[in-house]
Amino acid sequence: MSSDLTRLIISTILGWIAFSFGIAGCIPQSVRVLKTKDTQSISLSMYVLYCIGCVVWVIWSIGYTCEALSNLSEGLFAHDVTKTIIWFANLPTLFLNIICLGLASIILTIKLINLIGSKKLKISERDFVEQHWKKHE
Numbered sequence: 001m002s003s004d005l006t007r008l009i010i011s012t013i014l015g016w017i018a019f020s021f022g023i024a025g026c027i028p029q030s031v032r033v034l035k036t037k038d039t040q041s042i043s044l045s046m047y048v049l050y051c052i053g054c055v056v057w058v059i060w061s062i063g064y065t066c067e068a069l070s071n072l073s074e075g076l077f078a079h080d081v082t083k084t085i086i087w088f089a090n091l092p093t094l095f096l097n098i099i100c101l102g103l104a105s106i107i108l109t110i111k112l113i114n115l116i117g118s119k120k121l122k123i124s125e126r127d128f129v130e131q132h133w134k135k136h137e
Contacts, residue, residue, distance in 0.1 A: 015092035
């Protein structure tokens, strides 16, 4: 087995380990918010930025995989095996960010509903959120 293939396999294993910890880190907060609906101590800007970051990671993961597969040199490894390994190596990043985006979006939605309902937003922020909400209903 070549050293490039070995590194790719190790990288893939580390990616799946990171995936496991990433999901494990998102679940407790999500469960707590879903059970209690309490978002008072949660930062709105953190969850907005986190959701944006997850979307960017999903786009990057898809783009990186497509680029890696299209630029694959024929003589490096067995072509089909390498395509499979490259795709599999990027799945943790893709899956983690899709799942975390879903969980964070639920928390963000509950946070926005709580802020609008409690009228704790500044008037301009509340108007912005309400207008944005109406556009997407």
